[in-house]
Amino acid sequence: MDVQSLPLIDHHCHGLVREDLDRAGFEGRLTEGDGGGPLGGTLFDSHIGLAVRRWCAPVLGLPAHAPPDDYLERRADLGADEVNRRLLRAAGLEALCVDTGVSGPLLSPAELGEAANARAHEVVRLEQVAEQVAAAGGTAVGFADAFRARLDERARDAVGFKSIAAYRTGLALPGDRPDEAEVTAAAGRLLGSAGPPRVADETLHAFLVWCAAEYGRPIQFHVGYGDNDLRLDRADPLLLTDLLRALASTGAPVMLLHNYPFHREAGYLAQVFPNVFVDVSLAVHSVGRRAGAVICEALELVPFGKFLYASDAYLLPELYHLSAVLFRCALGGLLDDGVADGSWTADDAARIARLITTENARRVYRLPAPADS
Amino acid sequence: MDVQSLPLIDHHCHGLVREDLDRAGFEGRLTEGDGGGPLGGTLFDSHIGLAVRRWCAPVLGLPAHAPPDDYLERRADLGADEVNRRLLRAAGLEALCVDTGVSGPLLSPAELGEAANARAHEVVRLEQVAEQVAAAGGTAVGFADAFRARLDERARDAVGFKSIAAYRTGLALPGDRPDEAEVTAAAGRLLGSAGPPRVADETLHAFLVWCAAEYGRPIQFHVGYGDNDLRLDRADPLLLTDLLRALASTGAPVMLLHNYPFHREAGYLAQVFPNVFVDVSLAVHSVGRRAGAVICEALELVPFGKFLYASDAYLLPELYHLSAVLFRCALGGLLDDGVADGSWTADDAARIARLITTENARRVYRLPAPADS
Amino acid sequence: MDVQSLPLIDHHCHGLVREDLDRAGFEGRLTEGDGGGPLGGTLFDSHIGLAVRRWCAPVLGLPAHAPPDDYLERRADLGADEVNRRLLRAAGLEALCVDTGVSGPLLSPAELGEAANARAHEVVRLEQVAEQVAAAGGTAVGFADAFRARLDERARDAVGFKSIAAYRTGLALPGDRPDEAEVTAAAGRLLGSAGPPRVADETLHAFLVWCAAEYGRPIQFHVGYGDNDLRLDRADPLLLTDLLRALASTGAPVMLLHNYPFHREAGYLAQVFPNVFVDVSLAVHSVGRRAGAVICEALELVPFGKFLYASDAYLLPELYHLSAVLFRCALGGLLDDGVADGSWTADDAARIARLITTENARRVYRLPAPADS
DSSP states (O other), X not given: OOGGGSOEEEEEEOOBOOSOOXXXXXXXXXXXXXXXXXXXXXXXXXXXXXXIIXXXXXXXXXXXXXXXXXXXXHHHHHOHHHHHHHHHHHTOEEEEEEEOOSOSSOOOHHHHHHHHTSEEEEEEEHHHHHHHHHHTOOOHHHHHHHHHHHHHHHHTTEEEEEXXXXXXXXXXXXXXXXXXXXXXXXXXHHHHSSSSOOOOOHHHHHXXXXXXXXXXXXXXXEESOOOSSSOGGGGOGGGGXXXXXXXXXGOOOEEEEEOTTSHHHHHHHHHXXXXXXXXXXXXXXXXXXXXXXXXXXXXXXXXXXXXXXXXXXXXXHHHHHHHXXXXXXXXXXXXXXXXXXTSSOHHHHHHHHHIIIXXXXXXXXXXXXXXXX | OOGGGSOEEEEEEOOBOOSOOOHHHHHHHHSSSOOOHHHHOOTTSSHHHHHIIIIITGGGXXXXXXXXXXXXXXXXXXOHHHHHHHHHHXXXXXXXXXXXXXXXXXXXXXXXXXXHTSEEXXXXXXXXXXXXXXXXXXXXXXXHHHHHHHHHHHXXXXXXXXXXXXXXXXXXOOSSOOOHHHHHHHHHHHHHXXXXXXXXXXXXXXXXXXXXXXXXXXXXXXXXXXXXSSOGGGGOGGGGHHHHHHHGXXXXXXXXXXXXXXXXXXXXXXXXXXXXXXOOTXXXXXXXXXXXXXXXXXXXXXXXXXXXXXXXXXBXXXXXXXXXXXXXXXXXXXXXXXXXXXSSOHHHHHHHHHIXXXXXXXXXXXXXXXXXX | OOGGGSOEEEEEEOOBOOSOOOHHHHHHHHSSSOOOHHXXXXXXXXXXXXXXXXXXXXGGXXXXXXXXXXXXXXXXXXXXXXXXXXXXXXXXXXXXEEEOOSOSSOOOHHHHHHHHTSEEXXXXXXXXXXXXXXXXXXXXXXHHHHHHHHHHHHHTTEEEEEEOHHXXXXXXXXXXXXXXXXXXXXXXXXXXXXXXXXXXXXXXXXXXXXXXXXXXXOEEEEESOOOSSSOGGGGOGGGGHHHHHHHGGGOOOEEEEEOTTSHHHHHHHHHHOTTEXXXXXXXXXXXXXXXXXXXXXXXXXXXXXXBOOOOOOOBOHHHHHHHHHHHHHHHHHHHHHHXXXXXXXXXXXXXXXXXXXXXXXXXXXXXXXXXXX
């Protein structure tokens, strides 16, 4: 199964830094946490650090397994632009769906697309829109309409939406659609709080999601594994069960992102709810050579038409390449093993590979086929 | 280790449909959810769908991996009776313990036993009995006695009992036995509710279980993975801990069914509580070629005298055969691997295989040995 | 990768019994539960039981896989002292960090060290110190100072501290440091309760931990898998998130012990918090030949500088040896596989092996290097 030659659609990713990084700056962006430190040692001694040396060093013209300092020196010599370009190209992407909700001087979707030689699409972060509306002032009573109007503008060029409720309140969102009075009350709390507006309220997160659902486009949820500004136990996808059941009637697909270590739970949801789709982004590059194990677990229950590729790459272009290469190896290995032990035919394997690498994303996000470009 | 030649006792299974099924009808019964759908594609592109084509097609006289439409055409040509008979026979069962708690025009235990050429026993669903008692009228004060009287009748021919508290309230049942006043109050709520009586009350579920425990026969609990009428997070077996500890004194074995994705948690409970037994039914056929991985995880802590085979087959006879064939492959593979790497001897492997395939179920359910038949 | 020849530092272990054991006595100590029993069969038919026969029998001069009764007879012939000495030596330890918080006529750290031919260090159990202070009388107002004074004495010879909050209240401890009034109130409840004082109060557990953190030495938490006097769902390490975040500023390392089946969750915490370290003790010997699978999962996210070896051996010397041999096999297998598939170099593997077997423990517990002895 030559998965290595298949393009990928990366349905959830982020912008990259423009500047050169020293070793501390690089290690600090390699994961979303602060794992190393004086007592814990270097992050190069971890699955992801070793994977960078193995898979990214050759893309920068170094031998595989080049030492960390050599790698960083080479990175500095090439410069951030060239490093971004080389590693993004190496990922072999057909398209990217970029979450633009993190502010900062990062590469824009268009710049990412150009560097990757791929189409780039935007995914709008719902909480960012709501916070911009709140920051612009207005009344609690007018908030819902103001949000809808602003979302309508942002939705024009967007292929989907994203909720980061997991980071704010956790995923135990109500199953019932909040009514007008509840939204107004929640908006009043948001507008009345000191400092820049910050959505962290179950009612508001749910309201944003229901507004987005009217577009019938995918709504992404951060689920599971992320940085240390998270209570991981409140990011279990099962906490979303009631909302997922309620959203099924809207026809809007729900994309559960990341999911690790709750990827089997996410797989159950994808099996039992028609509107639920899953990926194991972020985990794939973070666990290095264990990507295959994680993907095999995730796919136990998920219909293969509901599993997507994503990197969740952020800041470092290495993460685009690592996710892509590790995902292809893992998926190819799984499909080949199944052919070898007689579980399915080579034709089945080829069809499933096409679904997971690109076709599912094209269908759910209504992306153009490459021949249309 | 020739596990393939060993009979199995299926200690948890259900009736089958009598009618022929078209493709939608078949796919809709292949899992307990609604996973496919317009955006998600066919369930034949999933582990269970591929496993049907591999393992069931030959039993119906088709080549392995026959296309879905060929499979369904052949199924229709043979007719439901013949398909049921062939696939049940192929499962190689010594006995079945059939949960009769789902109403509908399904094959009865006796019919299943005849089709499977195996002994069939009944497991009584506690909530069904309670709901029948409530539907017959009566007072809240008289409910407990009326339930006990009705259970006594139903218990005459039953080898065990089953609780579906997981589907109704979740498994966070009280550890203390409910007292008379609590049961009466709960019965009042049940009798006073509109519509057909539906037990969904921690006190009542616990009461039913304590009544069943007086028979000293196995009490099954639905745990973990099931259909979408479930909050999977409330079906974690650890929520039963206090009740399991309290039930230990009764001598009634407790059977934790399914458990996926909480099968390691269930294994812990089986290791630390003398009255707890586990299986990974439903998961085994649902995950297809990953059955071995799931069984290996489940068995990490469980004493091998406390692990049982079950299919949780329901409606489709394919599920009987798939579970059986996948379980045998997985168990055989695990035991062979252990012999190959020196973890245990071939004699150990043979003894463990006999325990898990039949002897544990015979001992716990007090079933006759096949020589007695 | 010759991990078999590397010494291990066992950073969490316990004393051993001094007396000879019959079969029931031995099986009863093989796990921390009551898993076998009349219906469940012998614990020799479980992963850990089979591992004893395979790995420990030869250390006692029997062939591998000797039958259980032969093994126990040989054990009785040699006597507990000799059995303890042989199995502890076979573990190949450089040092032990012994939790002395369980009272009873067990081998002391010094005796363990002598039997193992290794340095032995003490880890002080915080709740034991608090309960001793409470048992000595005094006032609620004076409790905090009395505890600090007593801890200061005990800390003189200790390399670290341990909290068993998981067994008492679960791990949902407050993130904010309890203030004086809260501690006094909690001390009042402790002193006012009937019977011997027993700390089981979130405020008190947190207070003890914050006192210990002032020493800057490792603070161990029981997490996950243990005996049946536990609600395993309340021993999920994610419940500690807020406290871990708050403790980061103190500089005291936090050691999450055991973690199974939440070892991936623990790995996430070690990746995102600079002060968090993890092991999979107790699980390693309990799961027998599955140790490699568990360790591979645990290491997916953990930086390799933050993963330690421990046995959690308790009462039976077999557990010291089993943990050591299974851990070395598993770690060696993982590292060799990574070399074989090109994930890292042999030099990388050797460096990681040294980190995990000894160097991490030496650095975090500030233990002397063996050359200093």
